Amino acid sequence: MYQRDKTGAKMKQFLSINDVPDLNGLLDKALNIKANLNGKRELGKHKSIGLIFLNPSLRTRLSSQRAALNLGMDAIVLDVNSGGWKLEFDDGVIMNGDSAEHVKEAAGVLGRYFDVLAIRSFAALEDREKDYEDAVLNAFAEYSGVPIINMESATGHPLQAFADLITITEHQKKSRPKVVLSWAPHPKALPQAVANSFVRWMKASNVDLMVTHPNGYELADTIMEGVSVEYDQNIAFDNADFIYAKNWSSYTNYGKVLSSDSSWMITQEKMNLTNNAKFLHCLPVRRNVVVEDAVLDSTSSIVLDQAENRIVSMQTVLESLLEELK
């Protein structure tokens, strides 16, 4: 298991894994928090978090509220219909068009209203360069004056990846398990955010990571640096301890669905190639498209544990940030 390596560095924000000064320490903390979710109801007393959604959310919205309430915080959700409140991000623009407010003011005001802000803003999947600037998240970090938590940005979903790491840690039977991230088919074009963050967090953890996907689904080089890719899914599954299924649209042919090849669906037959692997998916999942019923309904599936750990990852991040606010 992981050893605690206290670096003494503090978390100031949570935009990505780069903001985690001590991953093993954070993981230990998460496991302790999970053992006593209501142990720090006083820590967040009289502190408030604004949960700002520019895109739809079910799990993230609910788990984040639960985490904040478990810490005694005042949690307020704001659903922003991105059409109804179009923000301007560029400097010097004459705002006589659709944008009713500049992010300088929007973030500035929200920073006056809350001690911590959490933001969701998806990739539009039209302009890769623009998406990968993560303009919304970074602008809030720049202009709000308070710690920002990423609740899935254009390029990453670190709360999910942290929950995934917690789940793998809880279920691992060997000190360095083989973890396979497998692309799977999906009828719609989905962002790379979940896959990106999963790869980054696994690279930083004590696991053997392998990624498998069809040709054309390569993730960004900066993400994949040092990671094994295997284009044959069956070979990738060999001896795997964890199979993490996820669809994403193409990064190279940006935002496009290149393949809906159902042979990439995760089946029980493929799971039989593994070392009795556990199955993970961030949900929602399309049954018999991404993964067979037989897998999801088996004891190998730990997708509900994963979802439950979304409370734990958020609560751990919030607790870390609140300790710094004190």
Add this chain to the structure above:
Amino acid sequence: MYQRDKTGAKMKQFLSINDVPDLNGLLDKALNIKANLNGKRELGKHKSIGLIFLNPSLRTRLSSQRAALNLGMDAIVLDVNSGGWKLEFDDGVIMNGDSAEHVKEAAGVLGRYFDVLAIRSFAALEDREKDYEDAVLNAFAEYSGVPIINMESATGHPLQAFADLITITEHQKKSRPKVVLSWAPHPKALPQAVANSFVRWMKASNVDLMVTHPNGYELADTIMEGVSVEYDQNIAFDNADFIYAKNWSSYTNYGKVLSSDSSWMITQEKMNLTNNAKFLHCLPVRRNVVVEDAVLDSTSSIVLDQAENRIVSMQTVLESLLEELK
């Protein structure tokens, strides 16, 4: 008045009146709770309820939150645009269409996030057999692993019926009042849920129940078993102590509006046929379509008491469930 008959049986969920082991006991409890709404602020401490709306709600949403907060619970509302988060209920389906998530995962996750779940999911009024399976409510009960509260399903609205019973109990002047459920006109096709539950709860209570409606508006046989029907509204109103007005669409000619005969509107003239009856309606009500201004604006109308008792019925159910969670 009702005598307390403690059976010792416990409430495990609240899908319908079938889940109430001791109706008189529950009613007594409600009256006690109403006398001191904040008396149990500690009971729900560190417990959470998820209020899941697949259809719009005003009264139910607000009264349910008030009830949960009165018990010290963390209450979180989730509005699900049923178009935006289409759930799959059938087994074995290849989910490459509109449905993004199977109820097995949706309910499973929500059950991990909350100690209690409350669900609203209306009848679609297209396919009677499908509606009367109450698929959404029952799937959440099956897959969530936590107690489920019905906040109006396709076939019933027991929180409303319980509030109605509390209201009648508060206003009754004789030990066995005559209660008349009268169909009334409405421009839109409405579900039978409120009427179904009202009939079921009144049958189980110490009242003389009579139902009056035009031909073709018969409720399901299983609901109406043992209940008097009178097709002449004037005869039905004779000597009534309570008039409960409600529109519903046809059950036999399913979901259809067969009549908009304004002679069925509740007027002061008709109220004069009664034993100075009190007037009830679950609201919202269309004035001068369902009922005349003169009735709603008279002291006979107790519709606001009824609405207020929605807090009481929910709080009583929640308190009963929380006692079992301890």
Add this chain to the structure above:
Amino acid sequence: MYQRDKTGAKMKQFLSINDVPDLNGLLDKALNIKANLNGKRELGKHKSIGLIFLNPSLRTRLSSQRAALNLGMDAIVLDVNSGGWKLEFDDGVIMNGDSAEHVKEAAGVLGRYFDVLAIRSFAALEDREKDYEDAVLNAFAEYSGVPIINMESATGHPLQAFADLITITEHQKKSRPKVVLSWAPHPKALPQAVANSFVRWMKASNVDLMVTHPNGYELADTIMEGVSVEYDQNIAFDNADFIYAKNWSSYTNYGKVLSSDSSWMITQEKMNLTNNAKFLHCLPVRRNVVVEDAVLDSTSSIVLDQAENRIVSMQTVLESLLEELK
């Protein structure tokens, strides 16, 4: 500074400045509350507020929730899609059309559910007489039976004006500063509510108020009685201590945009005509349409202080009302 003039009169509701018995006392109270926002967490215990939005809101929604939570209240937000829940306001109507509920019932029920109600309902800008009756706000005040707070009605936005007054008080350097309300261009037709309330509150305060706007943008006579108007913006700015920029559509040619003359935009050059004035705007603001970047990005801009004081104005009003509920 302002002297406290305790009249002993109590606040019963907050529809407009007419409901403030002692403006100086209220302002003192606000400054004390701001110094200790969590000082009265017990006052609102077991009290609830319903925040009812018939129109969109970001700042008002968030600041109002923060204020209520700071006072320990249960705060519940209800977003009413005005299309989805069309209310009837007229008496005696046969409600067989779009309106599903009469405000008598809607307000009556909400009054049973909450100790205090706050309402937002904008001007439609089509029928001046109708808008200026402020039908929604007044109907809730008439039928709810509980104190009503105006969160921006068709004709006024007193919580904003009170926040503006607090902000000016915090930043003023002389006992009677010159305050200029300047119309500014905007691509859309906006209500007069903010301008109306700002004028009324400033008239009641110890400031020299001047209003400047193009021909045709005169506010209602009842509002402007006793207020200096200057049609030359440059002359108005001379020696000003505070510039409050705001667009509104025409009152005389009701709801119309008569001018988008960009020469009325607030520029740094114009600010140079003032006595080193502070710049205010209620936000959201369109940069380089209403006001130049150079002004908003300068230390003269106090728009974020203004936004922050929205919590303070709401909390002060709520505290005043709660003291009366006790």
